[in-house]
Amino acid sequence: MASNLLGNEIEDILRSAVEDADGHLFVVDPSSETVEALVELGTAFEGELPSVKLLAEERLLKDVMNDFLVASSAADLVEAGDLEIRSLEAPVDNSLLVTADRTVAVVTAGDRVAGLTTDDEAFVDTAFETYSQRFDAAEPFKLRTPSISRVRETIGENIDEQTREDFDSVLSSLETARGDGDGLDEVTITLLVAAKNDVLLYDISKWGEDVGIASKATFSRTKTRLEELGLIDTEKVPIDVGRPRLRLKLGDERLQDTDAEELASVAQSMIAS
Structure with a gap:
């Protein structure tokens, strides 16, 4: 049975997902704060990163990547092959972290954040296949900032x-x-x-x-x-x-x-x- 993830910062949830991921990690429809935290975590992470596939609304990506500090660090991760970024055409019901082993819905409440987790095999398989297909069909987001x-x-x-x-x-x-x-x-x-x-x-x-x-x-x-x-x-x-x-x-x-x-x-x- 998967345990729910609790923390004061989105970084706590992301770090747990990154450390536990084996293979691909889909980050679906995140907030701008989540994208910034993901880039910061990826830049500072000690060890081997999973293949992180970021699927977010284009308007949000443009706004976040207007910050040179975020965009240039994201470009480093892209060049290293640790991060792929694609544009989400339509939002989903929740911000999600999806791996082959579990699905996590990210929920914020005041100054707290939680990752509501399931490892139900049928649900996880469906979620992983669904977002793999949506990612493959999505348009790549072009970073115009050098690493x-x-x-x-x-x-x-x-x-x-x-x-x-x-x-x-x-x-x-x-x-x-x-x-x-x-x-x-x-x-x-x-x-x-x-x-x-x-x-x-x-x-x-x-x-x-x-x-x-x-x-x-x-x-x-x-x-x-x-x-x-x-x-x-x-x-x-x-x-x-x-x-x-x-x-x-x-x-x-x-x-x-x-x-x-x-x-x-x-x-x-x-x-x-």
Whole structure:
């Protein structure tokens, strides 16, 4: 007889499902919090992950993956073959965790979460077959964010190691990095870190476009906005042929005097003021 799963956080339910899964684990119609928790668990999990097949509404996936921290970590799991993401055309009655051995309905009540579990053989077989077929028939969800591993590796190779270290420090200080125009999205973060290390705009924007973060035009527009807000400044650097290039500089003493770990919070307060 399967035991129901109880916990204060969805992570407790997911961890139990991941640890007990043998083969495929279908995560069906999850909440945004469940998707975020699944990606975080998969990234930090010690041991061999099951083949996780995420089937969620496209609108929810787009919203969750608008956070660079979540999307870039999910891309790591996809590249490793540990995660597949597909779009659910129509919602189901419950959020489900489905394996070949049991089916778990995820239920939240206030600040508690439960996994109502059955291992009835006939029901579990039917559920597994049903969602296997629905997953196979669903459209793949295309992540447009590069994996965080590739971002970290290439920024060190193409810019320098200090910029990579500062980039990591800024990301680790953030809870989200959403591209909604109001907070610190990945382009803003990259430009601030580049300015902290006196990197040329041409170099950082070319790297950003090549790795898949954003186009050079997006980097240029964001640079202009940050200049207008007084967060960064530029100086012209002559080159042998063509127009001078621009070296990025932090434009405010509050930023110039801060460590990378506090760069994001100081910049965010300046943007909000």
